[in-house]
Amino acid sequence: MRLIGFSTGAVAYSDFRRALEVLSNEPVNCVELSALRLHEVEPLLSTVKSLDLRRYEYVSFHAPSKFPVEEERSLVERLSCLPPEWPIILHPDVIGDYALWRSLGPRLSIENMDRRKPVGRTVEELKPVFDKLPKATMCFDIGHARQCDKSMTEAYKLLKTFQSRLKQIHISEVNTASQHDPISYAAKLAFQEVASLISPDIPVIIESRVVPSEIRQEIHRAIEALPGLDPILASCKDLRGRNSAVLMH
Amino acid sequence: MVEQLHIGLMPVVDSAIDKLAARLGANWANLRAARKMAFEKRRAIQTDLSEFNSADSSIIVYGSLGRDEFTPGSDLDWTLLVDGIADPSHLDVALAIKARLEELGHKPPGREGVFGSLAFSHELIHQIGGQDDTNANTTRRILLLLESAAIGRADAHKRALSSVLHRYLKEDRGLWHGSGKFKVPRFLLNDIARYWRTMAVDFASKQRARGNEGFAMRNLKLRMSRKLIFISGLLACFSCHLDLSDAEKGQIYPAEAVQPLVVHLQRHLELTPLEALAAALLGFEQLDASSAKLFRAYDAFVGILADESLLSDGKTRRKHLEDLAIDDLGKDTVFANAREISHEFRDAVHEIFLKSSTELSQLTIEYGVF
Numbered sequence: 001m002r003l004i005g006f007s008t009g010a011v012a013y014s015d016f017r018r019a020l021e022v023l024s025n026e027p028v029n030c031v032e033l034s035a036l037r038l039h040e041v042e043p044l045l046s047t048v049k050s051l052d053l054r055r056y057e058y059v060s061f062h063a064p065s066k067f068p069v070e071e072e073r074s075l076v077e078r079l080s081c082l083p084p085e086w087p088i089i090l091h092p093d094v095i096g097d098y099a100l101w102r103s104l105g106p107r108l109s110i111e112n113m114d115r116r117k118p119v120g121r122t123v124e125e126l127k128p129v130f131d132k133l134p135k136a137t138m139c140f141d142i143g144h145a146r147q148c149d150k151s152m153t154e155a156y157k158l159l160k161t162f163q164s165r166l167k168q169i170h171i172s173e174v175n176t177a178s179q180h181d182p183i184s185y186a187a188k189l190a191f192q193e194v195a196s197l198i199s200p201d202i203p204v205i206i207e208s209r210v211v212p213s214e215i216r217q218e219i220h221r222a223i224e225a226l227p228g229l230d231p232i233l234a235s236c237k238d239l240r241g242r243n244s245a246v247l248m249h
Numbered sequence: 250m251v252e253q254l255h256i257g258l259m260p261v262v263d264s265a266i267d268k269l270a271a272r273l274g275a276n277w278a279n280l281r282a283a284r285k286m287a288f289e290k291r292r293a294i295q296t297d298l299s300e301f302n303s304a305d306s307s308i309i310v311y312g313s314l315g316r317d318e319f320t321p322g323s324d325l326d327w328t329l330l331v332d333g334i335a336d337p338s339h340l341d342v343a344l345a346i347k348a349r350l351e352e353l354g355h356k357p358p359g360r361e362g363v364f365g366s367l368a369f370s371h372e373l374i375h376q377i378g379g380q381d382d383t384n385a386n387t388t389r390r391i392l393l394l395l396e397s398a399a400i401g402r403a404d405a406h407k408r409a410l411s412s413v414l415h416r417y418l419k420e421d422r423g424l425w426h427g428s429g430k431f432k433v434p435r436f437l438l439n440d441i442a443r444y445w446r447t448m449a450v451d452f453a454s455k456q457r458a459r460g461n462e463g464f465a466m467r468n469l470k471l472r473m474s475r476k477l478i479f480i481s482g483l484l485a486c487f488s489c490h491l492d493l494s495d496a497e498k499g500q501i502y503p504a505e506a507v508q509p510l511v512v513h514l515q516r517h518l519e520l521t522p523l524e525a526l527a528a529a530l531l532g533f534e535q536l537d538a539s540s541a542k543l544f545r546a547y548d549a550f551v552g553i554l555a556d557e558s559l560l561s562d563g564k565t566r567r568k569h570l571e572d573l574a575i576d577d578l579g580k581d582t583v584f585a586n587a588r589e590i591s592h593e594f595r596d597a598v599h600e601i602f603l604k605s606s607t608e609l610s611q612l613t614i615e616y617g618v619f
C-alpha cells in the first residue's frame with residue numbers, strides 16, 4: 001500500500017495540533033510534522049511523545065527553513081532527540097556547519113529547492129551537498145523540480161542521479177511566488193511524465209495548502225499525478241467527493 | 250552520449266576540433282583564434298552587463314559569438330529572452346542593454362529587428378509552425394537551439410531550451426511509434442530543414458529589398474556559416490540514433506521517455522556547430538580526407554573574416570566583400586578566392602553527407618532530402 005499523507009503545515013498553518021485533528025478523519029497513512037519556523041520546533045518537540053500517531057505508518061519531521069547561525073548546533077541536538085525512524089527534512093541552503101548535520105546520518109533528508117533559492121535546485125547544485133553529507137537521503141519535491149524546469153528534465157535528472165537516496169516525495173503545485181498550491185491539471189500531466197521513476201514504496205507527502213474540505217480531492221489529484229498507487233486508493237473514485245466514504249483504515 | 254564540452258562562458262576543454270586537427274596533422278589557427286576571441290568577448294560582455302542578471306530572463310548571444318567564430322568585424326546578435334512573469338520593465342531592461350552595448354562600441358545586430366530586443370519563451374515554445382510562427386520567431390527558436398550562449402545567468406535560457414526540446418520530442422509520434430530502423434526526431438529535423446530553406450529564400454528577398462547591397466558577404470555566409478548551422482542541426486537529430494547505445498535506445502524509445510532524450514540533446518546542443526561536426530567526424534576515420542578538406546575550407550573562411558590587413562582599396566577583406574557591387578563579382582579576386590573556399594567546403598560536405606557509404610550519408614538522404 002502506498003504511503004500518502006499531508007504536511008501539517010499545509011493543512012493548518014503553524015498549528016500541528018489542529019492539522020492532526022483534521023487529518024484524523026482523512027484517508028492518509030503518513031504525515032509530516034512541519035516546523036518550518038524556528039519558534040515551531042520547541043512546542044512540537046515537547047509534545048511529540050504525547051501525540052497519538054499510531055495510525056500513521058510513516059512520520060517525518062520538517063526542520064526550520066531559516067534560523068540564526070548561532071542556533072544551528074542546538075537545533076541539531078534537539079532534532080537528534082526525535083524518534084530515530086523519523087526522517088528529518090532539511091533545506092540545503094540553511095546548512096552552515098555540515099559536520100553538525102552529518103551526525104544525523106541517513107535520518108537527514110535533503111530537499112531539492114525552488115527557483116528562489118541559490119542552491120539545491122539542480123543535480124549540479126545538490127551534488128556538492130551530498131558529497132558533504134554522504135549518508136543523507138533525499139526528499140524529492142516534485143513541485144519544486146517542475147517550477148525550475150517545466151519540461152521535467154531536471155526532475156528526471158534528479159531522480160536518476162539520487163534514486164538510491166530517495167526517502168520521501170513532496171507533491172504540490174508550486175506557483176510563481178513559490179507557494180504551495182493545489183495540484184493543477186498541467187502539473188499533474190508533468191508529474192506523470194516522471195512518475196515511473198518513483199518507487200511505489202516511497203512515501204508521498206502533499207504540501208498543497210488546502211482547507212479541510214479540499215483534502216480528499218487533493219489526495220485524488222496526487223494519486224492521478226503519480227500513477228501506480230495502491231489499487232485500493234486508485235480505484236476509489238469516491239475520493240473526488242468530500243462526503244464520500246473512503247475505506248483505507 | 251556526447252560529453253559536455255561547451256557552454257556560455259566556459260572555455261572549451263577537450264575540444265573535438267583540436268582532436269580532429271591532431272589526428273589529421275592540421276593546424277586550423279583561424280578557428281582557434283576565433284574561439285579564443287569569442288570566449289574573451291563573452292566574458293567581457295558578462296562583466297559589462299552583470300547588472301542585468303535575472304533568474305527570469307537571460308541575455309542570449311547568437312551568430313559568430315555563439316558559435317565561437319568571433320572575428321574583429323563581427324556584429325553582436327543578442328536578445329533578452331524572458332521566461333517569467335510578465336513585467337513592463339523588461340522592455341526598459343532590453344533598451345538599457347542595447348544602449349550599454351552601443352556605448353561600449355559593439356557592432357549592432359542586423360537591420361531586420363530579429364535581434365537586439367526582447368524575445369519571449371512562450372512564443373518560442375507554443376508557436377512552432379502555423380500562422381503565428383513568424384520568420385523572426387522561427388529564427389530565434391532555431392538559433393536558440395543551434396548557436397546560442399547565455400551571458401550571465403542562464404536560468405531562463407536553460408528552461409526555454411529544455412521546454413522547446415520537450416515539445417519537439419513529445420509531440421513526435423513517429424519517433425516513439427515509428428517502425429523505421431533509425432530513430433530521428435522528424436518534427437525537430439523538419440523545423441531545422443525549414444529554417445535552412447528560409448535562410449536561403451530570405452537571401453533572395455534581401456537581395457531584392459536592398460538592391461543587391463552586401464550580396465557578396467551574404468552569399469558567402471549562406472554558403473558557409475548558414476550551411477554549417479543546418480549541418481549541425483542535422484547532426485543533433487541524427488545523434489538521437491547514432492550517439493546512443495542500443496541499451497540507451499532500448500530504455501528511451503519503447504518507454505517513450507522524453508526527458509532522457511531532452512538531456513541528450515541538451516548536451517549535444519551545448520557544442521558549437523563546428524565542435525558538433527568535429528565530434529561526429531571523429532567517429533568516421535574513413536572520412537578523414539574529406540574532414541580535412543571541410544575544416545581547411547572553414548578555417549580559411551574564418552581567416553578572411555578575421556584578416557585585418559588592408560587591401561589596395563584601403564579596406565579589410567571583410568569590408569571589401571561587404572561593399573562589393575554585384576556587377577564587380579565576376580572580376581574580383583577576393584570574392585573569387587572566397588568562392589573557391591566555399592566550393593571546397595561544399596564538395597567536402599557532399600562527400601561526407603551524400604556520397605560516403607556511412608550512416609551519416611544514409612541518414613542525410615533518408616531524412617534531409619525527402
